[in-house]
Amino acid sequence: MDFSSKLLENAVYEVSQLPGIGKRTALRLVLHLLKQPEQRTENLSTSLVNLRGKIQFCQNCHNISDTTMCEICANLKRDDALVCVVEDIRDVMAIENTGQFRGKYHVLGGKISPMEGIGPQNLKIGTLVDKVRKGVIKELIFALSSTMEGDTTNFYIFRQIEGLEVKTSTIARGIAVGDELEYADEVTLGRSILNRVPFEGSLRQD
Amino acid sequence: MDFSSKLLENAVYEVSQLPGIGKRTALRLVLHLLKQPEQRTENLSTSLVNLRGKIQFCQNCHNISDTTMCEICANLKRDDALVCVVEDIRDVMAIENTGQFRGKYHVLGGKISPMEGIGPQNLKIGTLVDKVRKGVIKELIFALSSTMEGDTTNFYIFRQIEGLEVKTSTIARGIAVGDELEYADEVTLGRSILNRVPFEGSLRQD
Known part of the structure; x- marks a missing residue:
């Protein structure tokens, strides 16, 4: 693509480095930001830089967390x-x-x-x-x-x-709740038969 | 969605404000940035803030430009x-x-x-x-x-x-080069017949 602006080209390049985002989509997103108030772009970049710089991982379970121990691990x-x-x-x-x-x-x-x-x-x-x-x-x-x-x-x-x-x-692997048997793949259906559960047990889970 | 981190929640919210990007996609993009070196996130935000803050529009044609007159308008x-x-x-x-x-x-x-x-x-x-x-x-x-x-x-x-x-x-509106007539919509095909061009003229355009 031949851009009339280096600033635009650079922004499109950086956005298109994200997974699943091509050059065309990147251009669409960047042009959208140009039409929005400047504050919107500021908020977006600040939130990303903040996240990347300040994020911690729970020292117990390694989940993303704002503290050294996540809420789940801290829950007695x-x-x-x-x-x-x-x-x-x-x-x-x-x-x-x-x-x-x-x-x-x-x-x-x-x-x-x-x-x-x-x-x-x-x-x-x-x-x-x-x-x-x-x-x-x-x-x-x-x-x-x-x-x-x-x-x-x-x-x-x-x-x-x-x-x-x-x-x-x-x-457990098996047929999803609400799914039709006829459309299930055979591996999943096979597993759901092998790993069948007692009828009373199946009711309890809802 | 219930996030374990305010920083993450905030970043996902900001990304999901972009057109065509839902919460799930936003989360995927943000988690990708977390796995990449911090420099990548810095580059992304700097490029966006730079673009939004410094971009100009050509005073003649209003196209996006890094200068007060774009290259096309400046081309004698x-x-x-x-x-x-x-x-x-x-x-x-x-x-x-x-x-x-x-x-x-x-x-x-x-x-x-x-x-x-x-x-x-x-x-x-x-x-x-x-x-x-x-x-x-x-x-x-x-x-x-x-x-x-x-x-x-x-x-x-x-x-x-x-x-x-x-x-x-x-x-000109008409059938795209390489397209089959039978799959064209009738409005386009109709226009392409009404606005037909002399045979010699049509060859010149390739």
Whole structure:
């Protein structure tokens, strides 16, 4: 693209570096900011710079937090013995939204992915193993996505804690509530039959 | 969404104010920035604040520019007598890309749109009429999109310059080069038949 302005070209370049945003979308967003009051752009950049510069990670679960210990870890009413292992804050938010989980989290910060150059040493696995070793955790719930990377990560952690005194489980895979059977993929449907639950138990979950 | 961090919540809110970006996308973009070096976020915000604070608009054609007169208007080789009326810088870039236009532009900054509260007084129509009145312009090419708003704007400008000594034209509407006739909408196909061009003329344009 041939811009008439270096300032514009530079801004479009920086915005287009964001994932999933091409040059055209970047130009549209930048032109939008030009039409808005200057304060809007100031607010946007200040919020980003503030976040990037001041953000902390909970020293216990590694979730994004404004303090050295996040609200969930600081909550004495939540069960220390039940820990859900997730990839990032989006998974924490999704699970918190259900209102079904009263334990704590351990945020890995990603999944093992040789393709993207992410190895176990890039994730918060060491501190998880340490926590398990201390014996406070009774059950670990693996809640990573069921992709190749997710399964690899689950398996790697599982090997690290093998022999230690802890129960492990993974979240149930199955047909989504409200979904039609005929449109489900066979792997999911197969799993939902293998891992069927007693009828009374299924009612309780709603 | 229930965030564990005010800093994060604030950044996601600001990003989600951009057009076409919802809360989820905003969160994805912000988390991406958190994984990147701090310099990346600094560069992004600086480029936006710089653009918003320092950008100028060409005093002649109103296009975005780093200087008081844009490169196209300052180019003495381009024809002052032929002016293409467009909505914004994206249209200028698109036409410049064709390499077919050696005249100058007049950037309105939008289209008349009562729905969005944009009236003629919000657009750069007055300076266009002034330019026509001075008699330098021999032909005005209307290159607005052929929507209700575009047609309204064309017509409004046309009425303002009625009686003045200037030729007016609009860009040709027709079947796109490489498109199949059978998939074209009837209005476009109808126009392409009404506005047919001599066979020799059609060859010259490639």
